[in-house]
Amino acid sequence: MGLSPTEADFPPHWCPLESAVHPRVRQVEERAEAWIGDSGMCASEEERAWAVASRGTEFFARFAPDAADDERLLAGSLWVYFGFAFDDARCDAGPLSSRPAQFTALAGRIQRAFEAPGADMADERFAAPLQDIARRFRALGTPSQVRRFAHAQRAWLSGVSWQIGNQAVGRMPGLDEYLAMRLLASGGEPTFALLELATGQEVPEAEMQRPAVRALTELAVMVAALDNDRHSLHKEFSRDVADQNVYTVLTQHGALSLPEAVREATRLRDRMLLRFLRLYDRVRPRASAALGTYLQGLRYGMRGNIEWALRVPRYLGPDSGGEGGSPPRWAESPADSSPHAPEGLPSVAWWWDAALA
Amino acid sequence: MGLSPTEADFPPHWCPLESAVHPRVRQVEERAEAWIGDSGMCASEEERAWAVASRGTEFFARFAPDAADDERLLAGSLWVYFGFAFDDARCDAGPLSSRPAQFTALAGRIQRAFEAPGADMADERFAAPLQDIARRFRALGTPSQVRRFAHAQRAWLSGVSWQIGNQAVGRMPGLDEYLAMRLLASGGEPTFALLELATGQEVPEAEMQRPAVRALTELAVMVAALDNDRHSLHKEFSRDVADQNVYTVLTQHGALSLPEAVREATRLRDRMLLRFLRLYDRVRPRASAALGTYLQGLRYGMRGNIEWALRVPRYLGPDSGGEGGSPPRWAESPADSSPHAPEGLPSVAWWWDAALA
Numbered sequence: 001m002g003l004s005p006t007e008a009d010f011p012p013h014w015c016p017l018e019s020a021v022h023p024r025v026r027q028v029e030e031r032a033e034a035w036i037g038d039s040g041m042c043a044s045e046e047e048r049a050w051a052v053a054s055r056g057t058e059f060f061a062r063f064a065p066d067a068a069d070d071e072r073l074l075a076g077s078l079w080v081y082f083g084f085a086f087d088d089a090r091c092d093a094g095p096l097s098s099r100p101a102q103f104t105a106l107a108g109r110i111q112r113a114f115e116a117p118g119a120d121m122a123d124e125r126f127a128a129p130l131q132d133i134a135r136r137f138r139a140l141g142t143p144s145q146v147r148r149f150a151h152a153q154r155a156w157l158s159g160v161s162w163q164i165g166n167q168a169v170g171r172m173p174g175l176d177e178y179l180a181m182r183l184l185a186s187g188g189e190p191t192f193a194l195l196e197l198a199t200g201q202e203v204p205e206a207e208m209q210r211p212a213v214r215a216l217t218e219l220a221v222m223v224a225a226l227d228n229d230r231h232s233l234h235k236e237f238s239r240d241v242a243d244q245n246v247y248t249v250l251t252q253h254g255a256l257s258l259p260e261a262v263r264e265a266t267r268l269r270d271r272m273l274l275r276f277l278r279l280y281d282r283v284r285p286r287a288s289a290a291l292g293t294y295l296q297g298l299r300y301g302m303r304g305n306i307e308w309a310l311r312v313p314r315y316l317g318p319d320s321g322g323e324g325g326s327p328p329r330w331a332e333s334p335a336d337s338s339p340h341a342p343e344g345l346p347s348v349a350w351w352w353d354a355a356l357a
Numbered sequence: 358m359g360l361s362p363t364e365a366d367f368p369p370h371w372c373p374l375e376s377a378v379h380p381r382v383r384q385v386e387e388r389a390e391a392w393i394g395d396s397g398m399c400a401s402e403e404e405r406a407w408a409v410a411s412r413g414t415e416f417f418a419r420f421a422p423d424a425a426d427d428e429r430l431l432a433g434s435l436w437v438y439f440g441f442a443f444d445d446a447r448c449d450a451g452p453l454s455s456r457p458a459q460f461t462a463l464a465g466r467i468q469r470a471f472e473a474p475g476a477d478m479a480d481e482r483f484a485a486p487l488q489d490i491a492r493r494f495r496a497l498g499t500p501s502q503v504r505r506f507a508h509a510q511r512a513w514l515s516g517v518s519w520q521i522g523n524q525a526v527g528r529m530p531g532l533d534e535y536l537a538m539r540l541l542a543s544g545g546e547p548t549f550a551l552l553e554l555a556t557g558q559e560v561p562e563a564e565m566q567r568p569a570v571r572a573l574t575e576l577a578v579m580v581a582a583l584d585n586d587r588h589s590l591h592k593e594f595s596r597d598v599a600d601q602n603v604y605t606v607l608t609q610h611g612a613l614s615l616p617e618a619v620r621e622a623t624r625l626r627d628r629m630l631l632r633f634l635r636l637y638d639r640v641r642p643r644a645s646a647a648l649g650t651y652l653q654g655l656r657y658g659m660r661g662n663i664e665w666a667l668r669v670p671r672y673l674g675p676d677s678g679g680e681g682g683s684p685p686r687w688a689e690s691p692a693d694s695s696p697h698a699p700e701g702l703p704s705v706a707w708w709w710d711a712a713l714a
Contacts, residue, residue: 100457100458100461100522101457101521101522101523101525101526101528102522102526103522104457104461104515104518104519104522105519105522105523105528105530105534107515107519108515108516108519108537108538108541109534109537111515112537112704116537116703116704116705116706116707117707118703118704118706118707119537119703119704120533120703120704142563142566143563143566143567143568143571144562144563144565144566146566147566147571151508151511154508154511154512154515155511157515158461158464158465158468158511158514158515158518159465161461161515161518162461162462162464162465164458165457165458165459165460165461165462166458166462168458169458169459171458171462173462176477177462177466180465180466180469180473180476181465184465204562205501205561205562206499206500206501209499209500209501209503209504210500211500214500214504346473346475346476346477347469347473347475347476347477348473349473349475350473350474350475
């Protein structure tokens, strides 16, 4: 494995989950691309093209193949485009990516812009597009669904602040801390919080907050986040950014070679997916219809995230022309089939608690 | 008015709200003080004494005079003591108060310690006490109540990160941004989220997330936060910290003298309380019993916060011996009775939307 690993350096994905995509994906994508152009979110034609190339509608159409209608699929897609573009311009790169004080103020203000319809942030081009998205959410969703999304979005921004802070001071977290941070910074929480807005089905609060359902959500977030670490490794190596990802954490703190880190990260990720599947099988039979729909969305999301990533210019690099990439290769069995919590990860060990169900 | 203003430099408080204190305050305070000593939270006898002197039980017994039993009053009180002590050691002062990267990582880790029962943070003396409090919450409350509290606590920590970031780069926010930040950093959200855990009454999710109920909560948080700005002004001047508070914001950005800033802040705060009262009168008649209890808690909290602050060594200064202070003086009418949103504050203007109710 060279310094710039490609998909061929990784084992096939183990992902025994349903693949689906919303039938209206192309029609909605067209509307989303028009919105991107009109939104004012992009500072240049290059940025606009790169935002379009994130294929947010395809991404979200795989998470929510059962979105109730075009408006809902569109609203969720727009947030995904927003999230990727904001991440590129304000988090992963750009002048704020190593300035935690400035980023945290921006995060606080933009979160308030989401929550407060009249908030005025004329100096920040991402604010008005986010407020437009928030208006759509409020029109389509219940106050409870919108509020759940808002909490999830704050969690994401707090994780990005954490990551930027670490980067600013050259601090590479250990694996346990990395997982706690990545759980937030990956953006998985808000992405999965879009599911209810897409299907229109509201999970009763008492059911949504059951520890087993929280564990399933966090497991799905983390599986997708570790898959994204894998898919973005090529991109990050090629940009020469000393990023925090599961491989740099394992090579630095675990004193592993990169191929060893790949194997270790794959085992960890597969154990998490295995735990998800077993816990899902225990929770699903007693779930309400709305919870059943939500949990199915977690499954679609984990699978769709891989299928999207292997085709998207975001991860293949801007020179790919947006086509090709490796077709997904699928593993028959997990790289590690232990049903127990991995050692030394107390921040996530509770996902394996026998009492959950 | 000198450079170190005292309560006598302010007009009386306008606060036509009910005053009450839980009858078991002294018994529970004794248990809380024993817990503080045993918790490991304090690094020295001086810190322990200062934590005790925050009178967290009296504070919370005024917010929740209707707490269902001693255990619930105790659990809420312990979080209040924790919050004050953490604020003093890790936020307002101490080595992290101007190091946003380090603080944000700490905030992320300690929030995870709250959420994940097994999380291990042996290097941080505030973590184990918070985990003990979290265990109490989980034993006393529903998953939904605990989750609401967790969201509120994350919001608080994100606000503190914002404040510390501003401080680190010498950035004094304008009034609109200050209010958005203070809404989080004041800690009012988690404090009011303790109400449900104290009374045991769970507000139905759909009702809790109604915009009018959110507005009432935020108004109560902000009234209490502005009152705290007033009460802590003496303390902050005496420590010579160039803090962000409503007075420094108004004197720097509004080019007001300190007496003018005091008048302006009083008018602003009174308009918020007036709006709270009018909106309360519209929401209360159709509220469920649990929501009625919660909204009454917001009223108790705003009033109790003042009565506590005027007697507590935290604000009177450590030399006060913890006794005395000015007895509360009460104004008959608001300093500004305008029923409209103040000009130029778009982040909070929606609190005055006519459509709320």
